[in-house]
Amino acid sequence: MTKSGKTGFLALIIGIALVFAVIVLPLTGCDDGNNGNGNNGNGNNGNGNNGNDNGNSGSGNNGNGNNGGTDQTDNPPVDIMSLPPMKTQFSSYFMIGNIFNPGDVSGSSVTNTRLTRHYNILTAENNMKPSYIAPSQGSYNFTTADSMVNAARASGFKVVGHTLLWHSQNANWMTSSSCTPANMKTYITAVVDHFKGKIYSWDVLNEVFPDGVSASADWKTAMRSDNPWFANQGYSFVYEGFLAARLADPAAILYYNDYNLDNSGKAMMVRNMVKAVNDKYLASSDKPVGESAGRLLIEGIGMQSHHNTNVQASSIRATLNLFKPLGVKISISELDVLGQSYQDFAKAGHGPNKQGSTTVTAQGLQTQARLYGEYFKLFIEFKDIIERVSFWGITDNQSWRSAGLPLLFDSSGKSKPAYNKVIEALGQ
Ligand code: XIL
Numbered sequence: 001m002t003k004s005g006k007t008g009f010l011a012l013i014i015g016i017a018l019v020f021a022v023i024v025l026p027l028t029g030c031d032d033g034n035n036g037n038g039n040n041g042n043g044n045n046g047n048g049n050n051g052n053d054n055g056n057s058g059s060g061n062n063g064n065g066n067n068g069g070t071d072q073t074d075n076p077p078v079d080i081m082s083l084p085p086m087k088t089q090f091s092s093y094f095m096i097g098n099i100f101n102p103g104d105v106s107g108s109s110v111t112n113t114r115l116t117r118h119y120n121i122l123t124a125e126n127n128m129k130p131s132y133i134a135p136s137q138g139s140y141n142f143t144t145a146d147s148m149v150n151a152a153r154a155s156g157f158k159v160v161g162h163t164l165l166w167h168s169q170n171a172n173w174m175t176s177s178s179c180t181p182a183n184m185k186t187y188i189t190a191v192v193d194h195f196k197g198k199i200y201s202w203d204v205l206n207e208v209f210p211d212g213v214s215a216s217a218d219w220k221t222a223m224r225s226d227n228p229w230f231a232n233q234g235y236s237f238v239y240e241g242f243l244a245a246r247l248a249d250p251a252a253i254l255y256y257n258d259y260n261l262d263n264s265g266k267a268m269m270v271r272n273m274v275k276a277v278n279d280k281y282l283a284s285s286d287k288p289v290g291e292s293a294g295r296l297l298i299e300g301i302g303m304q305s306h307h308n309t310n311v312q313a314s315s316i317r318a319t320l321n322l323f324k325p326l327g328v329k330i331s332i333s334e335l336d337v338l339g340q341s342y343q344d345f346a347k348a349g350h351g352p353n354k355q356g357s358t359t360v361t362a363q364g365l366q367t368q369a370r371l372y373g374e375y376f377k378l379f380i381e382f383k384d385i386i387e388r389v390s391f392w393g394i395t396d397n398q399s400w401r402s403a404g405l406p407l408l409f410d411s412s413g414k415s416k417p418a419y420n421k422v423i424e425a426l427g428q
Contacts, residue, residue, distance in 0.1 A: 017410060024104070060276050076415035079311055080114050080394070087120040088259075089426060093383040095158065097390030099119035099334075102144055105151035113161075114394050114413065115157075121200065121388055123333070125162040125400075130164070130171035133191060137173035137183075142194055151200050158200035160390070162297035163257060164188050165241050167227045168207035176226030184229060184237060185244045192248035201253035203302055203333070204245045205238060209261060215268040219276070222269055222415075239277050241299050243286055250288040257302030257333055262315035264322075271322050274298045278326070301326075306392065306401070309343040309367045313374035320382045331388040332379060338404030339364035348403035355402040365405065365417055367413045372408070373421030 014297050087096045098119045104112040115122065126132060128145050135141070152159050158335040165184065174183045183377050190201060212225045229237040238391040245254050256274060281287075281297035301323055303316075323330060338345045339360035348357045360368075397411035408419040 013228060074421045080409050080413045081117060086118040089409040093380050094386045095121045095388040097123060097382065097388055098394060099123050099125040099392055100148060101125050102127060102148060104147055106156050106420050109151050110155040116155055121158040121160060121283060123162045123390055124148055128162055129169040131169045134171045141193040149195060150335060153198060158299060159198060161199040161202040163193060163203040163206040165204060165229060181233060181237060181240055184241055188241060188244040189248045192245050196249040197251060199252050201255050201300060202245055203257040203353040204242050205254050206257045207259060209258060209266050209269045213265045214267055215265045217269065219269045237353060239280060242277060246297060247288055250291060251348045253299045255300035255302045256298050257304060259304040259306050261303045261319050262311050267322055270301060271326060274301060274326055297330060298328060300329040300331060305332050306336055308338035308345060309364060310341050313378050317378055324385055329387045333390050335389060336392045336399060336401060337368050337407035338401060339368040340404060340407050345404040350401055352398055352402050355397050355405060358403045358405055360405045364365040369417035369421040372418040372426050376422050376425035380425060
């Protein structure tokens with residue numbers, strides 16, 4: 001059978017299974033768990049050109065399966081629990097991830113069936129951030145994070161550790177008057193060691209570069225002034241922080257994570273920093289015993305991808321091409337796409353259940369769908385370097401940017417045009 005023949009056959013089987021499931025099996029309403037209760041949401045600014053709307057037409061069949069080449073944008077909404085697992089559909093390309101919260105686990109397992117059905121790697125939305133784990137010096141509270149990590153692993157997920165160093169949701173003791181390299185290393189060593197062997201990859205450093213930075217800037221001096229470690233000790237904390245994480249758990253893949261990396265200036269800063277840190281590490285003897293000679297220190301770049309309708313796939317392509325020669329893995333680590341421009345979204349604001357005040361139009365949802373489709377075609381094209389695509393939420397109402405209706409599923413768990421376009425990308 002040809003690849004498309006196989007795909008068509010598969011779609012038929014899945015279609016029959018779906019009809020069976022819809023007719024015979026009762027649809028289970030499922031508990032989504034709680035959404036985050038963190039503080040300090042950071043607005044990720046839109047940038048780039050105006051998005052062009054193009055209403056898509058075409059009559060797809062049921063919104064399930066992979067109907068290669070057919071425009072599925074107008075497929076009727078389907079309940080998320082009736083759709084084929086995304087993790088399986090994308091398994092030959094990359095892992096499909098999402099976020100989780102304490103309400104998504106119970107006892108020793110993940111009880112949110114939407115998560116277990118579609119995703120194979122989870123990131124705690126908030127509970128592994130320093131403000132949760134170590135609110136005061138010398139006192140670590142791992143209880144909630146432990147239950148989440150252990151449940152996720154027991155339910156077959158990989159776990160992303162998010163995040164060790166961030167100017168937001170930080171543990172203030174690390175950065176107040178006693179903001180010293182020693183405090184930073186103490187924290188990283190304690191936390192990474194605590195979870196040793198359980199974390200697939202760590203976001204060691206989050207969001208160190210400012211918006212609007214020029215591609216010709218020097219990464220060593222261009223960091224955000226509100227990054228407390230940079231403000232206190234300059235750029236050298238980056239190497240020291242990553243090294244502490246490597247020594248504490250050599251098996252974990254260490255990531256740098258940032259947003260708006262479709263922006264060429266920020267992308268260049270990240271590229272330059274990762275290259276410099278890795279070059280320094282390769283030339284050093286700062287390695288755990290037995291580590292292979294060519295192993296990098298920063299082995300991954302997380303492109304958060306909190307996008308909006310002005311973010312073109314071509315800008316993301318340029319960044320992926322810029323990062324490729326670094327030889328690091330890429331994760332699309334926090335994907336959501338507002339159904340409008342960032343400027344329009346900013347008027348309604350952040351936070352779960354702001355969708356009551358949404359100004360997203362039906363046309364906006366079509367543009368969002370088109371972009372999701374274009375992004376996924378691109379991700380598939382770069383499958384050799386992309387190891388994971390994680391969404392930052394399942395349904396719009398749970399999103400930290402809920403007023404922008406940024407996810408694949410609506411508040412009732414039904415597929416949106418964006419979902420259909422993501423699946424359609426599989427057939428291209
Ligand atoms: C967000 C959470 O989704 C919110 O619940 C919280 O209030 C603020 O943080 N970049 C990141 C994530 O790396 O940790 C942020 O998560 C979103 C932006």
